[in-house]
Amino acid sequence: MARKTGSHSEITGPRIRAAALTLFARNGFAAVSMRQIAAEVGVQAGALYLYTPDKETLLFDLLKSHMDELIATWDALPPAATPPARLEAFVRFHIGFNLDRADAVFLSYMELRNLGPANFATIEALRRDYENRLGAILHDGQAAGDFTAPDAKLATLAIIAMLTGVTTWYREGGRLSRDRVGDIYWDMVRKSVAA
Amino acid sequence: MARKTGSHSEITGPRIRAAALTLFARNGFAAVSMRQIAAEVGVQAGALYLYTPDKETLLFDLLKSHMDELIATWDALPPAATPPARLEAFVRFHIGFNLDRADAVFLSYMELRNLGPANFATIEALRRDYENRLGAILHDGQAAGDFTAPDAKLATLAIIAMLTGVTTWYREGGRLSRDRVGDIYWDMVRKSVAA
DNA sequence: GTCTATAGAAAGATAGAC
DNA sequence: GTCTATCTTTCTATAGAC
Incomplete structure (x- = not known):
């Protein structure tokens, strides 16, 4: 398709989201x-409003994407056979996924209060959804006598x-590798939760 | 001593800090x-500057007081005889103290980034100081073969x-009492940490 | 799609009256 | 000790040129 002069929408949108997430x-x-975000991306503040209706929606989209990806990634993993094996998989997955996205994790815990009621409820529901996956593992393990x-x-x-909490102190290249932390x-x- | 007309400094200062903490x-x-804080207290915004040089210092004083009180309260408790007993005391103390001050706990984790480098370092040092008390218990228990x-x-x-994390979900009058949560x-x- | 320019509101902090 | 008034800066968001 034809490329219009000065058109960079395919790249600017993600860059705005990345800059907003970090900042x-x-x-x-x-x-x-909004000026800070624009400066980080290299555009003027007014240009941001081509990609988001307002600042709160920009935050909401970041949080929603993060939660959706968190749940989808976990659900895509093949489930382990037993509750203890599923619990181990969850522990390692949660640490690894969140370490890769420390900024989004921090945001999703600290900036929920900047959302309006409807957006807040959406994110909270997703969080509960995710927590229930761990809850189910513990429940099954309890029923089976494992926990x-x-x-x-x-x-x-x-x-x-x-x-x-790992996301608050872990630093890449520090004393411990990710695998060791997972262990x-x-x-x-x-x-x-041992029996 | 003589009371000057319109003088309420002994009460206004604490009320400003309480309002700021909540907000x-x-x-x-x-x-x-600053106008919001002043409105909550019932004074005009300018009056706040009789009690704090600026907004950041107001935040810093709240965080510093909280950390000082946390450490002093723990240190004032008579130490239990054995590492396991000390660990139990720490668990129950930390939950109870923090539940009484959920606002300050949230602040001290979420708003550190709004402090300048010197103030930030002060609070971080106090936090490490407190954490080291738990670290010492675990270390002693490890040496004694308890953990x-x-x-x-x-x-x-x-x-x-x-x-x-308890402070993020606990609600007074909910399903579980504080003691039960502690248990x-x-x-x-x-x-x-069992051996 | 991005820019410049700006409207309109609100912020932190200060000065001076009382 | 507090108020009113205000300076100065900065903010979100929009309008219109290119």
Whole structure:
């Protein structure tokens, strides 16, 4: 198809989202101006409004994409045979996926309050959706006698909080490799729900 | 001493800090204006500057007070005899203290990026100071053969993240009492570092 | 598709009256 | 100690030229 002079929509859109993600995570949604995002991309502020109706929608799209991808990626993995094996897979998946997307993870926990009620509810529902996948593993394992958790719902929240915390301190090239971190967390999680 | 007409400094200062804490936690530091804080207190915006040199210092004072009180309160507790007993005390203390101050906890994790380098370093040092108290318990317990944690530093961070997560979902008057939550988390923590 | 220019609102912080 | 008033800057979002 013909390329119009000055048309870069196919590349500018993603670059805007990437710049917004980085800046929002680093400085906070409210502290980042549309001008800053535009400057990072190399366009003027007004040009951003060709790609988003407003600032909040830009944030919402980032969070929605992140949650959709999180769930879709997990669901695409072949399920392991037993609850303990599924739990191990979940631990390693959650750490790995979130470490690859530390900015989006931070945003999805810290900037929800900048969404309007409808957008907020959408993201919250996706989060619960994801958490329920861990909840189901714990439930199945409990029924099979593999796990003993006094309260499956609390165990879910406790494990997710523990795993997600990795994104706050892990640094690439640091003392521990990702696999080693996965090993250590899996050891703790495994024991924490042990029968 | 004589009371000057219109003088309310002894009450206004704390009320400003309380309003700022609530508003910052609910809406985010950057999203809250000095005018909003003043309106909540019932004074005009200019009056706030009698109590703080600027907005960032107001945030810093809130975070500093919180960390100081956290550490002082823990240090004032009589230490339990054994590492497992000390670990249990820490779990219950951390949950209880943080549930009483959910706003400050949220702030101290989410709004550090709004501090300048010097203020940031101060709060980070206090946080490490507190974390090291848990680290010492795990270290002592490991030496005594009470615990087996593949990596004491990671276990510290994992446990803190897990416990602090309670503040994101706990609601007073909900399904579980605080004591019950403490029981369940202690069960998981105890097992997670079991020998 | 992007730019310049700008409308209109709101921000942090200060000055001076009371 | 607080208020009113305001300076100055910055913000989101839009209009219209190219």
